[in-house]
Amino acid sequence: MSSPDASTLERFRRRIKGERGARVHWSSEDIHRIAKRYGLRERDIDRSVVELPRRKFAEIQQQPTSVTGADYTATLSTARVDRMFDSIAVGGWDLKEFRRNPVVLLSHDSQAMPVAKASAGVWIGSGKLKGAITLAPDQDELRKLIDGGFLTAISVGFRPGKWKFSEDKSRPYGIDFQDGHELLEFSLVSIPANPDALIDRAIVQPTSASSGKSADALERQRERERTLRNLRLVR
Structure with missing residues (x-):
């Protein structure tokens, strides 16, 4: 069998x-x-991913439960097909571990210290994964760039759970992330993969506009629904 081409x-x-x-x-x-x-083939995989970075994450304090004191809020992800031709189901996010270590990086650089923290954690509302951002005390230049x-x-930045290749013929190598994707970090970047992932012009509160439920209540409801789905599969 011949070797794969460079492209x-x-x-x-x-x-x-x-x-x-x-x-x-x-x-x-x-x-x-x-x-x-x-x-x-196996030997081709080694050649292609040998330089994959190993990521490390610093521990920081647990986030508070409201956006009071946050510098910004932002849309972190939506279900929109992104520039990698992927989609990420909003209801499939696993946020538990991130809430214990809510780091915000610059351009996914986990070798550097975090530039901010998700001060109110993350939540899902109106079909979006949202987060609140508090910049680190030494990030005056970054604040000027954002303002x-x-x-x-x-x-x-996340670890995939359940996923499948897209069945859309217009994106044959695209991936649909369906459930259990674990949020590890999110980053401030110059160009987002998802065009919807932007800092809000004004602070957005962590509630659901349609139901008025708190972010924690919505998360508990999604966890119960996920547990019920798993029980049905076992039976």
Whole structure:
């Protein structure tokens, strides 16, 4: 069997390492599954992903329960097909561990110290994953860039759960992330993968406009629904 051409390897490398914002933390099983889609063999996988970065995350204090004192709120993710031709189901986010370590990075650089924290954590409302941002005390220049409209975009870093390749013929290598995607961090970036992922012009409160329920209540409701779905599968 002949070796894959350079363009195939490059497309696979961009798929795994990320393009327009590296944000997906693939497992070894995921990487092999994607490689098969590209027609690659074991030895080709090693060549393509050998430079994958190892991410480390600093521990910071637990976030408060309201947006009081937050500098900004932002849309972190929606179900819109993004520039990688992927979609992320909003109802499938696993936010538990992030709430214990709510780091906000700059351009997914986990080797550097966080530039902010998600002071009110994250919540889901109106079909969007939202978050509140409090900048670190030494980030005056970053604050000027945001306030001046020079830096307005967000990108999520996450570990995939259940996913499948898109059945949409217009995006044959696109992926639909369906459930259990664990949020690890989100970042301030120049260009987002999802065009909807932007800092709000005004602070948005963590409630559901349609039901008026709190973010915590909505999260508990989604957890109950997910548990019931799993029980039905077991039976």
